[in-house]
Amino acid sequence: MGLNAFPEVVVHEDGSEDDAAHELAQRLKILGVSAPLVVATSHGKRLGAAIENPVEYVQPIAGADQRWALDLGGLARRRGADAVVAIGGGRCLDVAKLAAARAGVAVVAVPTQPSHDGICSPVAVVPAGSGCGQSVGAVAPRLVFISVPTLLSAPLQSVAAGLGDLLANPLALRDWALASERGLATVDKRAWELSTESFERISPHFDSDIERTGRDPARLRELADALVISGLAMIRAGNSRPASGGEHEISHAIDERFPGRALHGAQVAFGCIISTTLYGDDASALRARLRKVGLPDHPSQLGLSQNDVVEVLLCAPQTRPGRFTILEESDLDAARALALVTKIWTD
Ligand SMILES: [Zn+2]
Structure with missing residues (x-):
């Protein structure tokens, strides 16, 4: 499989979660997977219940880090696994991608949340041993299996976070174009189009209540599709640029300095307010959209003071060395960061 190969994507739309579990088991057989190592969180147990002959069934520990992922990869290899099947939230999928890369086998991603x-x-x-989240190259899944009946019971907060993560795409593209103008990156047209398409699919959902998006199978499927397409943009580009710019650096800096404040996508949405303002645009319409779906539009909702946000802004560029965004372009010092924060949140 080439580095830029897109995964096969299967969406199970109707029936119960048990029906989806049987289809997943069937799809693994079709794929030729006969001895999978299954990594499933407690939310993923039911979906994984029908998988035949797993060589091992592992539940990720809280705080699973790179070390844990590498050990898991070693286990997969020793047990002769022919794939790693990950059923759970973001962390579960991420450790499985690393483990599969280590074991040299395919990974199958089964998200239980659209976040x-x-x-x-x-x-x-x-996270590396230090506790800081680090982006590391891993393998893209061979198969993505989405169970709509499972996503329908995901917390609405995680649905909002999924919307928030995709809100970054137009800004990430702007950052990518900016880096390209400075001769620091090359824009890939197809990746650009995929990122744009992903955002356009979910943009209307910012105008309706989050319950409508999170409890309606058709809308939830649309969000899941958009999240997948954004991932395809990253596979195509060979990096996360089409979906991750300055707003993601802000979220990573919050993780480093003030961990555990909110879901990734919620912090990213908050970062979008700052990037938008740095580009010289008025962020009040954006803030209204965030409020509408229950995403944080004020530092206090993340338990941050204005000075905390200044600290985050000064730390953010170091979270992704080598990535040039509006944050690096702005080259903020403490005084200018404080002026920016005061300008956005004077109320
Ligand atoms: Zn993201």
Whole structure:
């Protein structure tokens, strides 16, 4: 399989979660997987219940880091696994991608939450021993299996976070174009189009209540499709640029300095307010959209003071060395960062 190969994507739309579990088992057989190592969270257990002959069934520990992922890869190899099947949230999928890369086998991604676009990306964000989240190259899934009956019971917060993660795409593209103008990156047209398409699919959902998006199978499927397409954009580009710019650096800096504040996508949406303002645009319409779906539009909703946000802004460029975005272009010092924060949140 080439580095830029897109995964096969299967969406199970109707019936119960048990029906989806049987289809997943069937799809693995069709794929030729006969001895999978299954990594499933407690939310993923039911979906994994019908898988035949797993060589091992592992539940990821809380705080699973790169070390844990590499050990898991070693286990997969020793047990002769022919694939790693990951059923769970973002962290579960990410450690499985690393483990599969280590074991040299395919990975199958089965998300139980529609909260981020890392579902089928070739990038895994897994903490190093230091506790900081690090993006590391991993393998993109061979198969992405989405069970709509499972996603329908995901918390609405994770649905909002999924929308928030995709809100980054237009800004990430702007950052990509900016880096290209400075001679620091090359834009890939197909990846650009996929990223745009992904955002356009979910953009209307910012105008309706989050319950409508999160509890309606058709809308939820649309969000899942959009998250997958955003991942395809990253596979096509060979990096996360089409879906990750300055707003992601802000989220990563929050993870480093003030961990555990909110889901990735919620922090990314918050970062979008800052990037938009740095580009010289008024962010009040964006903030209204965030409020409508229950995403944070004020530092206090993340438990951050204005000075905390200044600290985040000063740390953000170091979270992705080598990536040029509006944050690097702005080259903020403490005084200008504070002026920016005060300008956005004077209320
Ligand atoms: Zn993201």
